Amino acid sequence: MAKKNAFYAQSGGVTAVINASACGVIETARRHRSRIGKVFAGRNGIIGALTEDLIDTSKESAAAIAALRHTPAGAFGSCRFKLKGLEENRAQYQRLIDVFKAHEIGYFFYNGGGDSADTCLKVSQLSETLGYPIQAIHVPKTVDNDLPITDCCPGFGSVAKYVAVSVREASFDVASMAKTSTKVFVLEVMGRHAGWIAAAGALAADAKTDLPIVILFPEISFDKTKFLDRVDSMVKKYGYCSVVVSEGVKGGDGKFLSDQGLRDAFGHAQLGGVAPVVANMVREGLNLKFHWGVADYLQRAARHIASATDVAQAYAVGKAAVELALKGKNAVMPMVVRKSQKPYKWTIGVAELKNVANKEKFMPRDFITEDGFQITRKCRDYLVPLIRGEEFPPFKNGLPDYVILENVAVPKKLPAFVL
């Protein structure tokens, strides 16, 4: 087989460890220079491929690439852009082939979630449908942990650790103040459809550290009366309570709880979060003093408190993607396989992309307690290993020393293409 170049792109919302996967891809490719030429990264994801805006990662030093392992977010830029079906948009796929041909690209590594798995699957079929030889390997990434088949998704362990640590710390704070001040703290976390991130908030408490925590999952229809009853009983027992609410929680009417039609004094619509909505319910229903927080990007970018397990798995799927390519595989995704629960052992397996694309994994009902406000033992056993271990980034002047790459552009060879 002739030596081919590789294309790598980051897709969708970024994570604390997606760059660790990039690191795994690039370092592994560099160890196989006899078979893989250069790794070109798409600037801003797949858009970089379509617009022939490629980054030559060979211009980056070994130290800079190594530093990706401890740098959060997308070092080459990511994007929210979903390719349509081949029938609907043949021009885009033809363009991809033109760019791949022009730059002698034979490997396509796509680092993303469910939508990206679908795009990757379509690209993998290009050789059949448009006659261009390409091996497309999907590298799993999502904070939401909603990809099927893989035991967990790189990116999730770190956001889970961030949320668990934050809820533990905030709960200690509220416990201190509850006698005369705040009694309920509400933290809004990500998860529009699946409650994995909210579930991680429950890890803040354990056998040694007894903390009153109420979780609101998107999988459970919100019942205001039951919720206020639960908060009330927690506050009566502990003196305070922390609430972790998933951004995607819906009421019995199927509408997002955050969608309260807020208007300012001039009648302008205001986009609010779900945390203040829940906090206001606590105030109106129970007359308790509250505080609320919204973690937003802080949670998924928090490389400073990343899970060492997550970092290792993110690197491993990047490395495995290149190794699968070298074995001639196409339309596959390296995945995390849980070999043993206690002690926790994992390895990398291989999933067929057609089984991954466009499927969402929700919290199983037996991971949530009967009453809908907490996680079960089974869920805890699943989650705990994923947040274990610390791999702190290097610090300089009090701050994590994250790398910003040179991102040198590959000279263009083709005419411009309008997206």
Add this chain to the structure above:
Amino acid sequence: MAKKNAFYAQSGGVTAVINASACGVIETARRHRSRIGKVFAGRNGIIGALTEDLIDTSKESAAAIAALRHTPAGAFGSCRFKLKGLEENRAQYQRLIDVFKAHEIGYFFYNGGGDSADTCLKVSQLSETLGYPIQAIHVPKTVDNDLPITDCCPGFGSVAKYVAVSVREASFDVASMAKTSTKVFVLEVMGRHAGWIAAAGALAADAKTDLPIVILFPEISFDKTKFLDRVDSMVKKYGYCSVVVSEGVKGGDGKFLSDQGLRDAFGHAQLGGVAPVVANMVREGLNLKFHWGVADYLQRAARHIASATDVAQAYAVGKAAVELALKGKNAVMPMVVRKSQKPYKWTIGVAELKNVANKEKFMPRDFITEDGFQITRKCRDYLVPLIRGEEFPPFKNGLPDYVILENVAVPKKLPAFVL
């Protein structure tokens, strides 16, 4: 001098390192057992003294007390409760003396901010006015960094580090996504009157890490047009922008920007934060996609990312408080003195409480740039040493291993007292 017991209490909003001060007080007192008997802590602050709800810290192991150094929030409980003047409320002061007498307390260590310094000063005058010999030493604590005289306040360095790290991480995230998605990220931080915490957001960027950051200080009257112009120019130059907004920012009318009279669909008043208000301005004024976060308690409880400098200073003021007491001092506060800027060197000095109580230290105008949206070199030189160094807590199962004390009650000797 006869051997006396000591009273220690935590006051007001807690911090990531107030327990490190408690650790300094208790460990130092334990090293002087010949002169200081037991350290009794007030359960829930000064309320514990008034209600004779005392905690016997001598029941805690050396390991548990040592663990306070790495545990956030108030291990004995804090409170928001300000003693009135002696003339207005003689009964409360008389009660304090009764409790002190009953438990042979000769030292009063009060760990708090400006209001607490005032309370501490009043207690220090009890020996003169009510004839009871007590030495009152204030131990400085506040995330707001608004105490006068001391170079900085224990508690501030850690919240500053949290905010700087978070803004750096979130900015990396937004930078990745800006091409097709979020272009402006707004983070709300604490600081109702003083902008020190917001200022720390500017540290996210430095000579090596160029990030577009706009700061909104409570000291600078908010000008919507200028603000939107600044964000617009940042987004044009960098493709994105992060905004750090202090909760206390006020408009030209002197009203809090967060006070927008929000109503839900039923016309109920909603308590919102300032971050969504600012984010909505960006959307309406510039039509840019945004995200916003509210750090709330997460910022001040984040012991996992505490500044080593801050931890050391928090411990040092606790230790110094006991040493000052042993030297016979009264109505004083150990403070942080900056001996040298480069290299940063500090030592502990002594302030007279009458010069500290009820005074707030705002950001000097020359710490804020002319345009009002950034910090000056002078401010940066002041702030950087305060966030330097990491002193990570021990971790267990992926989470910081914080201590929850036994908090054994001292048997009561007096009749109940109604607050």
